[in-house]
Amino acid sequence: MESNQILRLEEITKEFPGVKALDQVHLDILRGEVHALCGENGAGKSTLMKIISGAQSFTSGRMFFEGESVQFKTTREAQDIGISMIYQEFNLIPELSVAENLFIGRVPVNQYGKVNWKKLDSDAQVLLKRVGLEISTKQLISELTIGEAQMVEIAKCLSSDAKLIIMDEPTASLTDKEIEFLFQIVDNLKNQGISIIYISHRLDEIFEITDRITVFRDGKYIATKMTSETTHDELVSMMVGKDIHDLYPERKVAVEKEATAVLRVEQANDHQKIHDVSFEVKSGEIVGIAGLLGSGNIRIGKLISGYYGGFDGQVEINGKAVQIHTPSDALEAGISCVSDDRKIEGLVLIRSVKENISLASLHRLLKKRIFSSIDKAKENQVVDHQIERLNIKVSSSDQIAGNLSGGNQQKVVFGKMLETAPQLLILNEPTRGIDIGAKAEIYQIMRELSEQGIGIILASSELPELIGMSDRALVMREGKIVKELMHEDLTQEKVLLYAAGGMKDE
């Protein structure tokens, strides 16, 4: 038994100023197993993984690797002993090429210290092949999609001869095809006797690829189960502490047939990736926009939110034509957009939760006096309201946004955009990295907003969510809308079929 165990944690506690992120947790990992770590946002999963991989120290407790007591001061020490981690936050250097990133710190050199570019290139190609990436090794990381960058991160991890690989929400930004490839990789690794700790909020993935599951709640260890001996519902109730039955809340008030259009888009065109897109969103309607990566389903929302400056075509809000050249124009017109990339487009990571939540609506929080000073009492009030409404786990609203867990960061972005009181809310991958309980809450809020008459655009690669929430869905391919599917016709197969271009619309 002993020899079969690769990693063992006993009573690990981790305190941050004002927060106990981990409270005497246990974890044991066997050789060659895929072990899931589950828990709500802020449960302490990422923190524990950072401890195991040497990125953070622990306050108290014991850690054993292959039977030996260990305590890493740097990630290098952990890597040398055979522990590698794929971070939830990207760790790649955007200005360097794919190959350079893959072998960072270990670039092959000749005896004079000159880089052997040929070898670097061919080694990199081998790694890329292993993860099924068809990109040039010379491309810069900044030119890749999030999914591609994530696969590079995974490839980098494979290159380091690890015995234990930690994957913290690796699929959050991957396409279905990439996910499939990742699962094959996981299978291969497992067959080679490598252990994997796998974190994901997508429970079906966990049941597909893991052998055992450990659950944390609020920094505490709850249980470890064999995957084959537990169920979806049991897992959820262990995580959340209660049962969740209806993930997608039923619409109580039907969208009126004659409802006015909140948004009308005519012939929107950026002459690059969006080509003459026209559609409308009725008051109170949730319109899903589906499509494969690069189909334009995310981009169309950003385009009409002024992300890329002006564009050709007409936009009407509540029947009135509006000119949109900047994000500020869009917000003023009543269009708010939650970005799919919270680190770069959503949050100011080094500033507080409060400053982030109020950032887009400061003009409504001013005292009518000199210098447009902020009414701090009012600001605190609205910020606290969003924190409570979205159940954001913070020690105080002055906490630095970058210190929040991934899912709670996502909620901050959501709260910021809700605070702008939009007529039209555009949600791009709104539940990425969010736990199942919080997902249910966000769907509930979407439903309430729509019943208040707000129009919602939901662009998501998670089809169950898109299908569960949308009154109507538009399928996009190569920058055009190729199909409109009403709620009754909305199935996974149909969406995929049109998205992939398997069927021509009449």
Place this chain on the structure above:
Amino acid sequence: MNSKVSQLLAKYRTALVLVMILVIASFLSDSFLSMGNFINVIRQVSINAVIAAGMTFVILTGGIDLSVGSVVAVAGAFSAATLTATQSTFLAVNVGMVTGAIFGLVNGYVIVKEKVPPFIVTLATMALGRGIVLVYTNGSPIAVKVAAFKFIGKGYVFGIPFPVIILLAVYLIAFYVLQNTKFGRNIYCLGGNREATRLSGVNVGRVELMVYVISGLLAGITGVVLAARLGSAQPTAGTGYELDAIAAVILGGTSMTGGQGFIFSTVIGALILGVLSNLLVLMDVNPFATNIVKGIVILLAVVVDNRFKKLSKTK
């Protein structure tokens, strides 16, 4: 317990360094603690501190303004020339301030509209400004002879030197703007993540432009004060002031990448530099050696600062 202490230490580290230097200084030199010397130090510091206030705005957005030293000279010269021509202190002061603001406007415009890095733009306007003042004055100082004008540099109000009053006013306003206004909030957020701030509906270009105007304006004011104090506008005035201002901001712990920092720490940073030079003078240290000491102190401060930051992060 322990972590609370280290957090407090980290928060007030700049002030602590200043107190340490003050204590050491009072041991090393008897004349250091006299009221006369104290006022003298603060008056000297006020020159650098006012420029450094503007520099703090710029650095908080992640930028830099190298042109401030030259702007001091140009603004001083234009102001003195106006005074000579019109005898109007009011006009002269305004010309000085507007000159500074225009420099800031040019810096900001090229940085925002042409997307040229601030370092390059302000390096160019630094050379440009120095060239303008040398050509304009033909290399010789312009004397100022109006008493009201001189008061700005030499006068006292309730026993406090007028430049120190300007310093107080500048810092109080700067503090208010940064902590309490939408503009201040936007500066911090823009410095933290420009793209996310833009996408939140903030006109980031305008905010950026404004910080350079503020920096130029404050350099312009300093040019006027300096000319008034010296009794003449020197074409070489302000040489190297940009470095002193940047040093004060760094000593104050403001992050060079933007988004984090505190305006009052900058004035403490300026005080540290000022007390240090004063002490070296009082101790009769070879004036050529002052820069060596300054350099060492800045290095030390930044190294200690980094240690502190790591401490408060990992523990």
